[in-house]
Structure formats: structure tokens, C-alpha cells
Amino acid sequence: MGKETVVENTKKLDFETFKNEVLADYKLACISRETSLLGRKEVLTGKAKFGIFGDGKELAQIALAKQFQDGDFRSGYYRDQTLMMAIGQLNVQQYFAGLYAHTDEDVEPMTAGRQMGGHFGTRNLDKNGEWKDLMKQKNSSSDISPTAGQMPRLLGLALASKVYKNHPTLKDLEAFKKFTNGGNEVAFGSIGDASTSEGPFWETINAAGVLQVPMVMSVWDDGYGISVTRKNQTTKDSISEALAGMQRTKDNPGYEIFVTKGWDYAHLCETYEKAVAIARKEHVPVLVHVKEVNQPQGHSTSGSHERYKSEERLKWEVEFDCINKFKEWILSFNADGNKIAVEADLKAIEEEAKKHVRDSKNTAWKDFSDTLKVDFDAAMGLLKAVAESSSNKAFVQKEVDALEKAMNPIRKDILSTARKVLRITRNEKTSQRATLAQWIQNSVHENYDRYSSHLYSQSKKSALNIEAIAPTYTADAESVDGRIVLRDNYDKLLEKYPEVLVFGEDVGKIGGVNQTLEGMQEKYGELRVSDTGIREATIIGQGIGMAMRGLRPIAEIQYLDYLLYAVQVMSDDLATVQYRTKGGQKAPLIVSSRGHRLEGIWHSGSPMGMIINSLRGIHVCVPRNMTKAAGFYNLLLESDEPALVIEPLNGYRSKELYPSNIGEFKIALGVPEITREGNDLTLVSYGSTFNLCTVAAQQLAELGISVELIDAQTLLPFDIHHVITESLEKTNRLMIVDEDVSSGATAYMLDKILVEQNGYYHLDSAPVTVSAKDHRPAYSTDGDYFSKPSIDDIVEAAYGLMHEADPANFPSMY
Ligand SMILES: Cc1ncc(C[n+]2csc(CCOP(=O)(O)OP(=O)(O)O)c2C)c(N)n1
Ligand SMILES: [Mg+2]
Numbered sequence: 001m002g003k004e005t006v007v008e009n010t011k012k013l014d015f016e017t018f019k020n021e022v023l024a025d026y027k028l029a030c031i032s033r034e035t036s037l038l039g040r041k042e043v044l045t046g047k048a049k050f051g052i053f054g055d056g057k058e059l060a061q062i063a064l065a066k067q068f069q070d071g072d073f074r075s076g077y078y079r080d081q082t083l084m085m086a087i088g089q090l091n092v093q094q095y096f097a098g099l100y101a102h103t104d105e106d107v108e109p110m111t112a113g114r115q116m117g118g119h120f121g122t123r124n125l126d127k128n129g130e131w132k133d134l135m136k137q138k139n140s141s142s143d144i145s146p147t148a149g150q151m152p153r154l155l156g157l158a159l160a161s162k163v164y165k166n167h168p169t170l171k172d173l174e175a176f177k178k179f180t181n182g183g184n185e186v187a188f189g190s191i192g193d194a195s196t197s198e199g200p201f202w203e204t205i206n207a208a209g210v211l212q213v214p215m216v217m218s219v220w221d222d223g224y225g226i227s228v229t230r231k232n233q234t235t236k237d238s239i240s241e242a243l244a245g246m247q248r249t250k251d252n253p254g255y256e257i258f259v260t261k262g263w264d265y266a267h268l269c270e271t272y273e274k275a276v277a278i279a280r281k282e283h284v285p286v287l288v289h290v291k292e293v294n295q296p297q298g299h300s301t302s303g304s305h306e307r308y309k310s311e312e313r314l315k316w317e318v319e320f321d322c323i324n325k326f327k328e329w330i331l332s333f334n335a336d337g338n339k340i341a342v343e344a345d346l347k348a349i350e351e352e353a354k355k356h357v358r359d360s361k362n363t364a365w366k367d368f369s370d371t372l373k374v375d376f377d378a379a380m381g382l383l384k385a386v387a388e389s390s391s392n393k394a395f396v397q398k399e400v401d402a403l404e405k406a407m408n409p410i411r412k413d414i415l416s417t418a419r420k421v422l423r424i425t426r427n428e429k430t431s432q433r434a435t436l437a438q439w440i441q442n443s444v445h446e447n448y449d450r451y452s453s454h455l456y457s458q459s460k461k462s463a464l465n466i467e468a469i470a471p472t473y474t475a476d477a478e479s480v481d482g483r484i485v486l487r488d489n490y491d492k493l494l495e496k497y498p499e500v501l502v503f504g505e506d507v508g509k510i511g512g513v514n515q516t517l518e519g520m521q522e523k524y525g526e527l528r529v530s531d532t533g534i535r536e537a538t539i540i541g542q543g544i545g546m547a548m549r550g551l552r553p554i555a556e557i558q559y560l561d562y563l564l565y566a567v568q569v570m571s572d573d574l575a576t577v578q579y580r581t582k583g584g585q586k587a588p589l590i591v592s593s594r595g596h597r598l599e600g601i602w603h604s605g606s607p608m609g610m611i612i613n614s615l616r617g618i619h620v621c622v623p624r625n626m627t628k629a630a631g632f633y634n635l636l637l638e639s640d641e642p643a644l645v646i647e648p649l650n651g652y653r654s655k656e657l658y659p660s661n662i663g664e665f666k667i668a669l670g671v672p673e674i675t676r677e678g679n680d681l682t683l684v685s686y687g688s689t690f691n692l693c694t695v696a697a698q699q700l701a702e703l704g705i706s707v708e709l710i711d712a713q714t715l716l717p718f719d720i721h722h723v724i725t726e727s728l729e730k731t732n733r734l735m736i737v738d739e740d741v742s743s744g745a746t747a748y749m750l751d752k753i754l755v756e757q758n759g760y761y762h763l764d765s766a767p768v769t770v771s772a773k774d775h776r777p778a779y780s781t782d783g784d785y786f787s788k789p790s791i792d793d794i795v796e797a798a799y800g801l802m803h804e805a806d807p808a809n810f811p812s813m814y
Contacts, residue, residue: 034358058323059323059326060262062083064276092357098117098118121140151203152542156546167528170498194224196239200541217288224309255285262294331346380403382436385432456641471661483515491523503554504532539557543589544569554591587642597649609747609748622687671713687739704810737794770789773787
């Protein structure tokens, strides 16, 4: 065979490969589009509750997916179904299972029916909650609904690659091979044009530019955020123009910025090839502004776009529909006589795609309704038996008939009928009724697993499974500043766990504003102990993303007052990771902050009620000193859960005994400590006010009042063994002290103790709470004295409680 023939054959073969790839892309585009069209119908006919689809965005995502490799990560939003399909992490049946809210994670792996359709994600943990080999799959972090909520975490997903690439030991350790191959993984972000208006977008873009991380950020620009046009959202009506100053130059690192069009297949493929190569090889962040994207069905099933789009725009949507354009391109393709397809070929593909989607949808619906039918049939059998045996047969039968006639009854209908029948027959003692009652209880249990499991880790590394180890002291233990205990503890942790990274404002070079990391950057390097910009939301995002890739970040928020900037990310993203994936993902991030009393409105906050109410899903530790804080860090690093540790701001220079087992001792979560035994009243507090209570208890003893003093130690979880109620059995009086606003964390603790623990049963006096004034704390020592509970306030409140019980022995003070 001559050389020319070989070249000719190779060319032919190449064309054949190319052609097949294009046709496969066309088919996927059609499948995804048909999924959107049928999905909308399912909602409009009442089979699913809400739909938001990726129609119009198909082509760009197909082009992107060609560059997506195993080990890479996505952090995107609800339009990305085509990307998820193209990387092999979503099929049509799963898509519809999500739309119907199928609660089996094997059938609906994204969220096990917990999130509305269009919220994607991969299963990165096995059934035991252990990491899978993330280098053997294409990964997507789990989506959340708040616009731009995907951004902060994206920073961390990209930064993890940089850490793995530059870390002196991690990349060679066997245990980390499931997360990285030398740090070459790219993090892919996606966002809509309108959502770029959000603060987290700008904060993330800036931070990624500063950090120079392998991130490819795509903006699907369809010109609208629901009904609001781009002109109302973005300076210069263009995100790439607005970000043009970020463009890197020869001498100045920054972004590489690409602009392309959502209907131009060839240009999209070319653009993503270049964009991803730059990010992967050079670790440079890249922005791909995909313009002229459309939205054939409008925003979601909640409205119609005809209300706000002009005739002209609607016409354009049809003309520039990316699949139509793709079709035109295929049909007009001609390279030296090589053609990809003729109209009939494409028609056949379209038909195949339609059939595939229809069949997959039907299978998904059948699977979904079959699981409901199991419950329906079981309940119906029991209900009919109850009706037969009931003295209220007519009433029961009426309910049974109504359920039998219901269209597509769901578990709510079934359970609701069963519970109603139980009420109707409340005075009957038949075995049929007992069986129904048992069935209801089993069903409630099963539905707990379906809808309420995995708020916290259920793996063996759950923080609650880790045993405490008490700090030990030598006979001649030194008394040192609290910060020294923390610093030396950090030293041990950084040495023990190469995957631990500590970062935050002023954490690196100066070792933290309170010197708790003094000398650590010099010892462990800038990669592991680092300064960040002033950007609390993305400090948390940086931690979430890295924790999702096997690292163990400790993110510092300089002061608790500034946690508010981070609370959205912690509440919406971090706290829900396990829950919203039903155990499919985890992000064991430790957030370290310092709070409670010091000086002034923004340096002495203790908004604990806000924190614990917005962060269910994250453990909240409130140590009274630095030994306790260190013990929490030590325990948490052995667990696979996220937590917030709030160091008491006024304790860094307080003296503490230096433990001999630094880095080893662990403080259990949910276990209060009784530091002083007493008989007259139980005094519960935590953090800085606990230390005031210790002094107050001493003064109260001098007044003849015996206080049992309990440090709650953690608020989430709170006193899991009911130590406090046990104390109430003895004292019969309860007082709670903290420095949150009134009815903040004290209300939470009261509910836990009196209602959950049945503590009310043991009370002889009304419970008393002492908290701060409802305004922010004023500056200066006097400001503190008159804003926050003082020792005097605590002593007087306790004395008042005793006066009420025994005025003869405790006469009124005033
Ligand atoms: C923080 C927040 N605000 C408002 C919403 C309601 N919302 C959902 S999508 C959307 C518009 C987003 O538009 P764009 O980013 O352009 O994405 P598109 O849907 O056009 O692809 C809005 C306002 C939300 N989900 N989150
Ligand atoms: Mg938009």
C-alpha cells in the first residue's frame, strides 16, 4: 500500500470518527431538548410539581463536556442537564425520577428526590459514607437554588487542584490518589447572565483571579433573569466587557476571557478546547462568555415568556435556536466532498431521540408510581379491614372510597387517610385497628429516612461516634496564655495531618490576629497556612470545595460579627450538603471564629440564636477556653462532618494550664460539663459568660446559695444525654445565662431542656434566663457592663430566684 493511500485512509477514518461524534452530539442535543419539552408537559399535567429546564443551552454544554475529564468537578446551576448527560452522569430516566421526586437514591442519584428537578450532582460517597475514587468518575458538586450560590464552592474545588499540585507530600500519598492526579483537575463553573449580578459571583471571580486556579467559568447568556433584561443587570450590558480588566497580560496574571455564541457548534468546540487547555496546563482561570443563548420555553413552568419578550425576540429565539442552527451547520457541511448527513438522517435521529425520551419518561413514571402503589395497596388492605370491623363503618368507608378514587395518590394522601381513620376509630380496640396503627408508625419511620435522614453524617466517622480523651497535666504543668495552647495544638495537627490547611484574613504571615498560628506559616509553608483576601463568603466556599476533594480545611472567620457575610454560604450550602444529597456528598469543613464579649458593636457579638437556627446540619461548638477549643478541633478532624468552633474572644491572654497531651485530647460533642456541684439551682451557660458564671457561683456561695454549674460546651448538638435535667431533679430550679439577645439561644436551650428533656417536670420555680440587651453591645468597658450580662446581673438574678422561693432566708436586695 502506498503512502498516499494510507494518508487517504487515515483521513477517511478521521472523517468517519468526526462525523460519528457530530451525529452523537446532535442526538444528545435532541434528547436533552425533548426531555425539556416533555418535562414541561409533565408539570403542566400535574404529574410533577415544578420544572426548570436546559433548553437552548444544549450546544455549549456539549462542547464543554468534550473537555471534561475524570476527576474534574462541576459547580453549576439548573440549566446544566445537557452537560450532566454528556459527561455520563445523568440519564433521561433519572432526570424524570428527579422531576417526580422519586426518593430512592439508586433511582434518583442526584438528590434522592429531595431537591426540585434540575438540581444536579454526582454520588461521591459510597453507601457507608466513605469517599469513592473521584478520579474514576466525572464529578459534580450538588446544586443549590440561590442564584450564584454555586460560586463560592467553585473556588475551593479549583483551589484544591492547586494545593494538590504544589503540596510537598500529598500528591504522592496513596490515600489521595482518589482525589487527584498531580493537581491537573479543572473545576467547571456555570451561571446565568443575570445571576452574575450577585455578590458571590464577583467575590469568587476576584478571588480566583488572585489565587490563579484552574477554573473554567461559563456564563450562559440568554439575556434574561426571569423577566429582567441583561441591561438591568450588567454594566455595559455584557459580562465579558465588564470583566475585561481582569484579562491577563504578558506581565500580569489574571483571566483568559473568551466570547462565543451559544448556537455556533464549531466555534464553541474550538473555544472550549482552548479554554480548558489553558486552565488545566497553566492553572489560569478562564471566563467563557457564551452569548446569544436562548430559552425556547421561557424561564420555568411557573410562567410564560410571552408576557415579557417582544415579538422580535421570540422570533429570534426560533431562528437562532441552537439545535436548528446545529442542523443547518451539519447539512451545509462539506469538506472535500465529505458530508456529515442529509435531512433524512437527522430526521431519523430526532425520531430516535423522541422515542428514547418518551420510553425513559414512562419507565421513570412507572417506577415512581409502583413504589407508591406498594404503600397504597398495603394501606388499602388494612383500611378495608378496619372498615369491615368498625362500629363506625360508614365513616371509615367514606374515607377509604375517597382514597380509592383519588388520581395518582401520593404518600401524603395515603397516610393522611390512614391517620384520619385512626382518629375516627379511636374508641375501638380491634386487632385490625392495631395493625393499621402499627403500619402507620412503620411508615412514619420509613418516611423519616426518605425525607429527614442525613442532616448530619450517618457514617462511622460521625462526630458523635468519636470518643473523648481528657487533657492530662503533669504535676508541674505550666500556666500559659490560652493562645499558646491553641498554637501548639495547631502545630501538632499540621504535623499529623498533611491534608489540613488553615486560612483566613491575617492567618498566614502574622499567624492570626490573636497569634494562635504564630510561626506556623514559616514552619508549614504558605500553601498550608495562608492569608486570604477580606472575603468571608468565599473563605467558606474555598473550604467547602476543598473539603469536597479530600482536603481538611480549617477556614477562619476573623470575628464572629463578620460571620454574617458567610452565613448564607454556610446555611444554604455547607449545612445542606449531606442532607440535600441524602449522603451522596460531604464537606467536612471546620470553620473557626472568635466571638462573644470584647469591645463594641462589631467586635463583641454573640448572635448564637441566629447561628444555631440557620446552621442545622453543622455542629456548633462554644468552648469556654482555648483548651476546650483545641479539644474540639482534635475531635472534629477525626470526623467527617462540618462544624463551627467559636473561640471566646477575651480568652487568648487568660491563663490556662498547659496539657501534656496536646494535639491528642478530644472534647465530645453534645456532652455538657458540670464544673461545680450544688443543690439550690442549676445554672447553665457556655462560652465567655460561663466564665462569669463561675465567679458568680462563688459569690452566690457566699450568699448561702449552692449553684450547680453546667457548661453546655456545644449548642448543636445540645446535651444529648440529658445531663441538665438530671441536675434539675436535684436542684428543681433552672437559670440560663448567655450574651445573645433575649429569646435567642436561651429560648433554644429552654425548649431543649424543658420540652425535649421534660425538665419542666422537676421545676419548683419559674425558669430564669439572663441574656444581653436587645441592641448591639456598646463600646468600652461601661458599654459592655450595661449591654451584656455582668457578674452582678447573674448574681442578682440567681438571688432573686431564691428570694422568690424562700423570702425569709433571702430577703429582697432592693
Ligand atoms: C438568591 C436568589 N434570588 C432569586 C432567585 C429566584 N430566581 C431563580 S432563577 C432567577 C433568574 C436567573 O437568571 P439567570 O441567572 O440569567 O439564569 P437563567 O435562568 O436565565 O438561565 C431568579 C431571579 C433565586 N433562586 N435565588
Ligand atoms: Mg439568563
